[in-house]
Amino acid sequence: MTDDIAARLEPYLANVLGAPDLEIAGLARIPGGASRETYRFRARFNRGGTQIERALILRRDQTTSLIETERATEFRAYRAFHALGLPVPEPIALEESSEVLDRPFFVMEEIENCQVGSILSPDPYGAQREKIGRQFFSNLGRIARANPDEIGLADLEGERDPHLCWRHEVERWEKVIDEDEREPQPIARAALRWLKRNPPPPVQKISVVHGDYRTGNFLYDSDGNMRAILDWEMAHLGNPLEDLGWAIDPLWSHGDPSRPAGTIPREEALAIWEKESGLRLDTAALAWWEIFASLKGLAIWISAAREYGDGRNTDPVNAFSGWYCLAFHNKVLADRLGAA
């Protein structure tokens, strides 16, 4: 199957890169989330008498997707933040038709010699955890600081009214739960009611929200350098505290919620984010967005359970998400909301 993909991708990429002699080698599927198929490969071509070899990544739509995401949004976010100097792979080509590879896809640079932190690992970063943590929260602050109007992302999906963007996000995920729940979810329903009854203060600044900034969605090297922020497919406009609440959610803490993302102490993480974002951290607002983060998690895991349970996408990651992660976030929300 990968031979077929390579053969069909070769002339397409040769045309995009203006390299008629381009050859693809070593195309192989790698883990890359449940919403897109991910492949790595080498593109070899001659330019001006010099033989060039580029390590590239192909991200192709699944036949079904966990959450309906826009590949164009992801591609544009890569382009905008790569240009801004954040550790983001260079996007190469976006193909939205199904003519070339049966489904839409895009191609981007591969960041080599890196690894990704797994939720299954109790300590993925080892001795580098503090160095990685400081970069992790610094880069998130830089995303929050970016002006969507200046980086070409002003038209991303999202609510720009500072008073209403929280409601837009709550309603977005409530719709997912309404459509995908396979059994009644009393904790998710209670959280939705709580979020609506206790709205957060208006947002200080509308930013680009990555949408899934967490352990597992960035690459780091053996020296503890954060080399690539990945998976921008849920990027949208909104409150930057949405990303911060998601990044510090206990699910990604590798068993120690006092060290969000399994890296540095919470207070240090928040101070770094505040400094880099240029925003004042409203702790009451963050508390709301932390509840929202766990509810958003529930919605995503409910959707995963639906995909898996209906047999539409039997990727084992969907079973894991729809079971382990769902149970985890139900516990987080019950403990937080039930403590009042």
Add this chain to the structure above:
Amino acid sequence: MKPETDQILMFSAIKLASEYAPLIPTQYGQGMAQVVAALMFMSAQEYERAADIRVSENVDMRALFKFLAPQIADAELRRDMETAAATREESLRISSLNTTNEALRKVLIALHAHLEETGADTKPVWDVLKAMASRRVLSLPG
């Protein structure tokens, strides 16, 4: 049956993760095998506790409905609570327990929302929800 199913799943998960997955030639195959091993590890836990979780939840919800029904002014909700409180398990098959559990959860959601709307104490509901959530948490290997 000896060995019991949970033991078979647990030992198979360990074999898959530590011995067989590394033999798979692609990174994608190895990664997915590790996820499948984690699912088998979780399934081993669930085999032992699945019926107990569902029966315990159903018992808790029925007790809550029986306790709170006399205080509920909404006649339709009170009737739903009394009806739900009077149900019994028809079978200990997981599918049957799930059917009952889902019906009880619907009433629980309606009760919780009603208590919030009327400003009544929701602690008894949260106590049940916290117990439900705690019972269903899973451990990961390692």
